[in-house]
Amino acid sequence: MKKLRLTFLFIFLTVLAAFAQTDVEMADRLRADGKIYVIVLIILIVLAGLFIYLFLMDRKIKKLEDRLK
């Protein structure tokens, strides 16, 4: 069973490697235009993190306020 799974994995990886070398269409958008989309995503992640942080702090303060009531 384990051997079979390993064989499948091997075949899968070989096929993947073969595809990577050919000129088929791939998801290249993130690599286009000097990879600007990557940096857009990075900035959005930072922004999302900042806002999640603010929301969590908001919730913590709310809990403290409720406890003091």
Add this chain to the structure above:
Amino acid sequence: MKNGLKITAIVILIYVHIAGLLMDVPRLAILNETVRALYFHVPMWFGMVLLYVASSYYAIRYLRTQQPDDDVRAESFAHTGTAFGLLGIFTGMLWANYTWGSPWHGDPKQNGAAIALLVYLAYFVLRGSVENREQRARLSAVYNVFAFAAMVPLIFIIPRLTSSMHPGSGGNPGFNVYDLDSRMRFVFYPAVAGWFIVGWWMATLRYRLKKIKEKLDEREFA
């Protein structure tokens, strides 16, 4: 502050960061792609000014009604405004380094903004140095009004009278003439609105924390 407003601000800022980085901008010599800093650097200053407006509004309200909460509100807004101003200074220095040639150019607007920030820093020094709550509230409310009155000429008037490399100063055209494509407004104004709402949110968080601390202090005394 309503959750809907917070989410609106977040949606606006997500739009601003995508459009600000990807949309077409005017092709200008020297500035090149850094013209996009308009979407990220300038809203810090607009946000700071709006937060300081809110701060002095509460300071004046304190002087009229003597509500202690208004003093705490004024302090919270001034604090967040100063944080925005510092971000404005640092982003501006980085921008200046690559477009004007050095981070500190002695540009009147740059100097004026730095002095305005120092004036506001003195506000916190003043607050920290008075023990009595009522006295601190009254003194700092008066000083707050003065600080705002000092900031306006430092940032908006003096740079216009002398030669400054900032747009809209010293004979340099502002937004509406040739150097700012009207397309840029569709990102710039939302950016200002979004950051101002987030700053407002941050100020209310600080206010609420201070109120909690106040209540805890009262309990300790009781």
